[in-house]
Amino acid sequence: MIRCKQLRFAYPGDAFELCIEEFSVAVGEAVALVGPSGCGKTTLMNLISALLVPQSGSILVGGAEVCRYPLPARQHFRLGKIGLVPQNFELLDYLTVRENILLPFRLGAGSGVDGRARERCDELAGKSGISEHLGKYPDQLSQGERQRAALCRGLVTAAPLILADEPTGNLDPGNQDRIVSLLLEEARRIGSTVLMITHDPVLLPRFDRVVDALALRKGGVS
Amino acid sequence: MNLGGVVFLGRRYLGRNRVKTALLVAAFTLVWLLPAGIALVVAKVESHLRVRAEGTPLLLGQAGSPLELVFNGLYFTKPAIATLRHGETEAISESGLGTVVPLYARYAAANHRIVGTTLDYFDFRGLRIGEGRGLINLGECVVGAAVGEANGIAPGDSIISTPETLFDLSGVYPLKMRVVGVLEASGTPDDAAIFVDLKTAWIIEGLGHGHEEAAKLGDEAKLEDLSGAGDGTVRLNASVVEYNEVTEETVDAFHFHGDTSDYPVTAAIVIPTSAKGQAILKGRYEEAGGLQLVSPGAEMGELFATVFSIQDLVLRLLGVIGMATLAIGSLVFLLSNRLRRGEFRHLRHLGADPGTLRTLIAFEAGFVLAASLLLAGAGLCVLQVVAPILMRQWLV
Numbered sequence: 079m080i081r082c083k084q085l086r087f088a089y090p091g092d093a094f095e096l097c098i099e100e101f102s103v104a105v106g107e108a109v110a111l112v113g114p115s116g117c118g119k120t121t122l123m124n125l126i127s128a129l130l131v132p133q134s135g136s137i138l139v140g141g142a143e144v145c146r147y148p149l150p151a152r153q154h155f156r157l158g159k160i161g162l163v164p165q166n167f168e169l170l171d172y173l174t175v176r177e178n179i180l181l182p183f184r185l186g187a188g189s190g191v192d193g194r195a196r197e198r199c200d201e202l203a204g205k206s207g208i209s210e211h212l213g214k215y216p217d218q219l220s221q222g223e224r225q226r227a228a229l230c231r232g233l234v235t236a237a238p239l240i241l242a243d244e245p246t247g248n249l250d251p252g253n254q255d256r257i258v259s260l261l262l263e264e265a266r267r268i269g270s271t272v273l274m275i276t277h278d279p280v281l282l283p284r285f286d287r288v289v290d291a292l293a294l295r296k297g298g299v300s
Numbered sequence: 301m302n303l304g305g306v307v308f309l310g311r312r313y314l315g316r317n318r319v320k321t322a323l324l325v326a327a328f329t330l331v332w333l334l335p336a337g338i339a340l341v342v343a344k345v346e347s348h349l350r351v352r353a354e355g356t357p358l359l360l361g362q363a364g365s366p367l368e369l370v371f372n373g374l375y376f377t378k379p380a381i382a383t384l385r386h387g388e389t390e391a392i393s394e395s396g397l398g399t400v401v402p403l404y405a406r407y408a409a410a411n412h413r414i415v416g417t418t419l420d421y422f423d424f425r426g427l428r429i430g431e432g433r434g435l436i437n438l439g440e441c442v443v444g445a446a447v448g449e450a451n452g453i454a455p456g457d458s459i460i461s462t463p464e465t466l467f468d469l470s471g472v473y474p475l476k477m478r479v480v481g482v483l484e485a486s487g488t489p490d491d492a493a494i495f496v497d498l499k500t501a502w503i504i505e506g507l508g509h510g511h512e513e514a515a516k517l518g519d520e521a522k523l524e525d526l527s528g529a530g531d532g533t534v535r536l537n538a539s540v541v542e543y544n545e546v547t548e549e550t551v552d553a554f555h556f557h558g559d560t561s562d563y564p565v566t567a568a569i570v571i572p573t574s575a576k577g578q579a580i581l582k583g584r585y586e587e588a589g590g591l592q593l594v595s596p597g598a599e600m601g602e603l604f605a606t607v608f609s610i611q612d613l614v615l616r617l618l619g620v621i622g623m624a625t626l627a628i629g630s631l632v633f634l635l636s637n638r639l640r641r642g643e644f645r646h647l648r649h650l651g652a653d654p655g656t657l658r659t660l661i662a663f664e665a666g667f668v669l670a671a672s673l674l675l676a677g678a679g680l681c682v683l684q685v686v687a688p689i690l691m692r693q694w695l696v
Contacts, residue, residue, distance in 0.1 A: 129649060149653060157651030168646040170309075172316030184305040185651050215316075 079271040085135035113291030163232035163242035169216040176212040222253035242274040310663040328672030331622040353596035358570040373567030376413040387561030397577035416501020432481035439546025445485035476545040510554035
């Protein structure tokens with residue numbers, strides 16, 4: 079699903095440089111990306127989702143070198159191929175939970191907000207236990223409920239690749255387990271590949287593979 | 301993002317932040333509406349006042365403020381202006397230099413001015429009776445269309461003049477007048493006036509009156525001749541019944557003391573027979589110290605030259621305030637967008653391109669601008685309709 083080779087990226091005017099010799103994730107694999115803060119986990123994720131373009135090397139996602147695509151195609155790729163689950167929920171406070179979950183369709187994913195999209199939204203909300211909150215606004219929800227809503231939004235398009243950036247970082251252990259269970263079960267059910275950044279060692283055994291970003295930068299392959 | 305998505309997000313954002321949106325729309329609406337509204341109202345007032353002023357060739361009155369004379373003679377306001385002798389108006393008629401329509405617009409009934417005049421006034425203004433008939437007898441009145449409509453007055457009803465000094469027992473008693481006609485609406489101050497014959501107006505003033513015949517009264521109503529003059533003059537005391545209505549039975553009892561040439565009128569419309577006549581009359585009254593003969597059109601022109609210069613200043617100030625409001629509004633947008641930076645970044649991560657985000661911001665700003673312009677337009681339409689009504693209430 080993901081194949082990075084001789085990747086090199088540096089932010090302009092910044093000493094930080096991310097160099098990865100080789101990194102790959104198979105289709106349907108669930109990979110946990112670990113490592114200390116500032117080691118380049120989020121940067122790698124942004125490179126894979128084509129938000130950043132590497133100075134050299136290649137990133138193939140689903141066989142396509144997306145980062146070389148023009149901007150509109152990269153956006154189209156993100157909408158269609160990637161389900162994004164951010165750490166800080168990133169729910170729009172002026173949309174209801176249902177509208178937030180369906181947001182990717184409003185932005186152009188699939189065929190827009192149709193019956194199937196609504197069914198999928200209801201299904202995910204039911205599985206994550208937030209069905210009764212669909213009409214509420216994010217500020218009326220608890221932290222755990224917001225993260226579940228953000229997870230539903232990441233999963234709603236049934237994208238082949240799910241990128242989760244510390245989705246359990248702000249949650250208590252109970253909610254952490256619930257979120258990861260839902261993420262991995264749903265990804266397995268629809269055959270999606272999962273790449274999730276986490277700092278929590280308790281969650282690692284749930285993944286097919288654990289990659290240390292620091293070791294990756296040094297050229298190692300986990 | 302498709303346009304539908306942009307509209308959806310923009311609509312939801314504005315709806316969720318409706319107080320902020322409403323305040324911005326209200327502020328921008330005022331920026332557009334105030335200068336346009338002022339210009340509209342001034343233009344309406346100008347055309348309303350100018351038409352009547354320019355339709356009145358000359359106006360004769362006692363020396364003083366020409367504008368007050370114009371407002372009394374044309375719009376029946378300023379009732380307290382100095383009067384001139386009726387004889388002055390008769391002198392112009394007799395000179396053959398012009399036709400004169402005297403006006404005595406001093407008293408009122410409720411909120412409506414009672415205008416004492418002659419039948420020539422109706423011809424001059426092109427006023428037509430819509431219901432009933434015109435003035436024939438003393439004590440009758442013809443009301444304007446607005447008076448009839450507002451008070452449900454029809455021919456056969458009565459109107460009582462408002463006493464000037466309620467507690468002055470020796471003052472003028474109110475006169476009960478019979479309504480014999482209602483004028484067709486003309487859209488002018490005539491609609492809000494009550495027209496009576498000049499003599500009826502003088503009766504309201506107390507210059508003419510009717511009372512029980514002295515010869516038929518007993519001694520208890522007569523005052524003793526303390527002067528001892530023995531000239532045969534009968535003096536009556538306050539027990540004599542004074543009539544407050546001119547009826548068929550009392551009309552013969554009404555009479556005027558003294559020479560009616562000395563009776564007052566507040567203004568007189570002068571219609572010169574020729575340009576030469578007009579020039580002679582103007583020259584004559586330029587020299588006459590006590591009187592003034594003004595051209596209402598010219599007076600209104602001067603008034604509006606002043607009004608327009610003030611309006612210009614006000615519009616400039618409003619322009620500055622408007623620019624400041626727009627700048628503050630723009631600042632609100634900029635700060636709001638800065639606060640939403642995280643939201644925009646996440647939308648970009650999800651797949652929205654920068655152009656779409658710019659469209660979203662433009663949609664929200666455009667909505668506020670369009671809504672304010674629409675509201676300002678609606679406000680102008682309302683002003684267009686309401687301005688004439690307000691003018692009738694405030695100006696005439």
